[in-house]
Amino acid sequence: MWLLTALLLWGKLDPAKAVITLQPPWVNIFQEEHVTLRCEGPHLPGNTSTQWFLNGTAIQTLTPRHRIAAASVNDSGEYRCQTGFSVPSDPVQLEVHRDWLLLQVSSRVITEGEPLTLRCHGWNNKLVYNVLFYQNGKVLKFSIQNSEFTILKTNLSHNGIYHCSGMGKQRFESAGVPITVKELFPAPVLKASLSSPILEGQLVNLSCETKLLLERPGLRLYFSFYMGSKTLLSRNTSSEYQIQTAEREDSGLYWCEATTEDGNVIKRSPELELQVLGLQIQTRVWFHVLFYMVVGMLFLVDTIFCMIIYKELPRKKKWNLEISLDSGHEKRVNSYLQKERTYQQPLKGGQ
Numbered sequence: 001m002w003l004l005t006a007l008l009l010w011g012k013l014d015p016a017k018a019v020i021t022l023q024p025p026w027v028n029i030f031q032e033e034h035v036t037l038r039c040e041g042p043h044l045p046g047n048t049s050t051q052w053f054l055n056g057t058a059i060q061t062l063t064p065r066h067r068i069a070a071a072s073v074n075d076s077g078e079y080r081c082q083t084g085f086s087v088p089s090d091p092v093q094l095e096v097h098r099d100w101l102l103l104q105v106s107s108r109v110i111t112e113g114e115p116l117t118l119r120c121h122g123w124n125n126k127l128v129y130n131v132l133f134y135q136n137g138k139v140l141k142f143s144i145q146n147s148e149f150t151i152l153k154t155n156l157s158h159n160g161i162y163h164c165s166g167m168g169k170q171r172f173e174s175a176g177v178p179i180t181v182k183e184l185f186p187a188p189v190l191k192a193s194l195s196s197p198i199l200e201g202q203l204v205n206l207s208c209e210t211k212l213l214l215e216r217p218g219l220r221l222y223f224s225f226y227m228g229s230k231t232l233l234s235r236n237t238s239s240e241y242q243i244q245t246a247e248r249e250d251s252g253l254y255w256c257e258a259t260t261e262d263g264n265v266i267k268r269s270p271e272l273e274l275q276v277l278g279l280q281i282q283t284r285v286w287f288h289v290l291f292y293m294v295v296g297m298l299f300l301v302d303t304i305f306c307m308i309i310y311k312e313l314p315r316k317k318k319w320n321l322e323i324s325l326d327s328g329h330e331k332r333v334n335s336y337l338q339k340e341r342t343y344q345q346p347l348k349g350g351q
């Protein structure tokens, strides 16, 4: 005993919170109905007594069960309990009503991911059928035979005022019951230590950022990282993922997911685009630049040559004509004539 007290004083042990559960589970009931409140929490050795509080004042019950056999308006109120080695439980607000129809709920304040059960209950267990459940005035569910309706995993969209209507001797409508769904953590945001585009070979830290909004003993978040449809890291307690040496294949759309251990709350981040520029791309760029420079030079040289040739061309043409005009026949004729003359001359001379 003194050991426990000492540990408590030193803060080495966190006493758990006691928890109240109801049987049947409804936090709102009709008069004359029964309900049993049960308190769960650790006890001290040799002392199993449980303390109950209604509206902050202790009531006589000292057992782990507080039974209300026939509820009266005086049983309405805020219940808490505490065992020897626990801190007081969260409150349970019990309401005792007088009406024809009652929308019974398993809880008025819940954390997202937890279930919520609704029941459309007639006074004195009168049969009700063709039941409609409403959320904020809009029909949520229709049930021919009056059955309970459970939302297995609530989310923030389940906030609102609920009521029901159903047929008995006539159509009855219940009063509204406000339901509050508390957010456990906001959707994460994926952040990178470097902004895109990233150069090949660099180290990139990705972090999946969110924060718990509610304190829960033992509550932990698990993180998963994805690129497109590929899983990079699945359900790790670390909210970080490292790309050791970025490669061009690491380019793509990244996103992450944060979940509770039981997977009842799963939230994903918006996508983050990462582009990794390869060194190959850079060399290819240089190759292109060089290639176009060489082609450009060749073109320049070509043009200069063309211009020179174009300037030279008219002169060469004249020359060619001259050759063909004065050389060719005439020359040959002349030479023939000359030859004839030279032949003739000796002949003449010989005559």
Ligand SMILES: *[C@@H]1O[C@H](CO)[C@@H](O)[C@H](O)[C@H]1NC(C)=O
Binding pocket: 072, 073, 074
């Ligand atoms: C409720 O409590 C008041 C006093 O606080 C008492 O006068 C009344 O009779 C009680 N009603 C019932 C039904 O027990």
Ligand SMILES: *[C@@H]1O[C@H](CO)[C@@H](O)[C@H](O)[C@H]1NC(C)=O
Binding pocket: 054, 055, 073, 074, 075, 076, 077, 078
């Ligand atoms: C407890 O407080 C509520 C209002 O918060 C009141 O309606 C109810 O009658 C109280 N119950 C008792 C037993 O005093």
Ligand SMILES: *[C@@H]1O[C@H](CO)[C@@H](O)[C@H](O)[C@H]1NC(C)=O
Binding pocket: 047, 048, 049, 050, 051, 082, 083, 084
């Ligand atoms: C048992 O614990 C309760 C508190 O939960 C305390 O009030 C009570 O005095 C304790 N009884 C004994 C015998 O220690």
Ligand SMILES: *[C@@H]1O[C@H](CO)[C@@H](O)[C@H](O)[C@H]1NC(C)=O
Binding pocket: 151, 153, 154, 155, 156, 157
């Ligand atoms: C909330 O849960 C309902 C199903 O009960 C689902 O259709 C809806 O998409 C969920 N909303 C969000 C924001 O997750």
Ligand SMILES: *[C@@H]1O[C@H](CO)[C@@H](O)[C@H](O)[C@H]1NC(C)=O
Binding pocket: 193, 203, 204, 205, 240
């Ligand atoms: C990335 O994370 C590691 C360890 O988590 C840290 O040592 C390093 O400094 C981080 N680098 C950058 C660029 O944030």
Ligand SMILES: *[C@@H]1O[C@H](CO)[C@@H](O)[C@H](O)[C@H]1NC(C)=O
Binding pocket: 235, 236, 237, 238
């Ligand atoms: C979480 O990831 C780290 C490295 O990123 C790894 O060493 C560790 O084993 C992982 N834990 C689980 C539970 O997968």
